[in-house]
Amino acid sequence: MPIKSRIRAIPDYPKKGIMFRDITTLIKDPVGFRLVIDGLTQRYLENGVDFDVVVGVEARGFIPGSALAYTLGKGFVPVRKPGKLPADVVSQEYELEYGTDKVEIHLDAILPGTRVLLVDDLLATGGTALAAAALVEKVGGVVAEMAFIVNLPDIGGERKILDKGYRVFSLTEFEGE
Numbered sequence: 001m002p003i004k005s006r007i008r009a010i011p012d013y014p015k016k017g018i019m020f021r022d023i024t025t026l027i028k029d030p031v032g033f034r035l036v037i038d039g040l041t042q043r044y045l046e047n048g049v050d051f052d053v054v055v056g057v058e059a060r061g062f063i064p065g066s067a068l069a070y071t072l073g074k075g076f077v078p079v080r081k082p083g084k085l086p087a088d089v090v091s092q093e094y095e096l097e098y099g100t101d102k103v104e105i106h107l108d109a110i111l112p113g114t115r116v117l118l119v120d121d122l123l124a125t126g127g128t129a130l131a132a133a134a135l136v137e138k139v140g141g142v143v144a145e146m147a148f149i150v151n152l153p154d155i156g157g158e159r160k161i162l163d164k165g166y167r168v169f170s171l172t173e174f175e176g177e
Contacts, residue, residue, distance in 0.1 A: 003039070003149070004174070007021050007022065008024070009021060019174075021122060021150050023149055027063055033067075036149055037064065037068060040064060040068045040147060043169060045072070050115055051074070051144040052075075052114045052115045053075045053076070053077055053115075053116055054119055055076075055078075055116050055118050056069075056077070057079045057120040057128055057129070057132050058078065061119050064121065068117075078105075079132045080104055081101075085105070087107070089104040090135060093131070094127045101127075103131050104135070107139060110136060111141075112139075115142050116143050117147060118133060118146045119146075122148060123151045123158055123168070124155045124157050126160040145167040147168075150172055150174065151174075152175075158170075
C-alpha cells in the first residue's frame with residue numbers, strides 16, 4: 001500500500017470547501033512512516049542535492065525533517081511560530097487567506113553560506129514554505145531544495161515556489177482531488 005493511500009482526507013476542514021490531507025494516519029503506520037523517511041533519504045542520497053542542514057517547518061515538518069536529518073547525518077534547525085524560540089530570532093510575516101501569520105528562526109541557527117534542505121509535510125499555497133525560505137536567506141543561508149510529503153499542485157504553491165527559482169520535491173500529490 002503506497003503513501004497516498006495512507007493519508008486521510010477530511011472534507012470541509014478547517015473550513016467548508018477545503019479537503020484537508022491528514023498525514024497523521026500515514027505517520028502512525030510504521031510502514032507508512034518508513035516509506036516517507038526511506039523515500040526522502042533515498043532522494044537525498046542518490047540525486048546529488050548538496051546541503052548542510054535540514055530545516056523543518058512547525059509543526060508537522062519537524063517529523064519528517066528531524067528523522068531525515070538523522071538518516072543523512074545532518075543537523076536539524078526548527079522554524080517556529082512566534083514566541084517559541086528562546087534566543088534572538090529573525091521573523092518573517094506571510095499572507096494567509098484571511099490575514100497574516102509569522103514564523104521565526106534563531107539568528108545564529110544557520111551560518112552564512114550554509115546550504116539548507118527545507119522540509120514540511122504539505123505544499124498547498126506555498127506561503128509558509130516561502131516565508132521559511134526568506135528566513136533562511138535573512139540569516140545568510142541558501143535554500144538548496146524544498147521537500148514535502150504531499151503536494152497539492154492545483155492550489156498553486158508549487159508554481160509560486162518554482163517561479164521564485166527554488167527546487168521542489170514531493171513524495172506524492174493529490175491533483176484535482
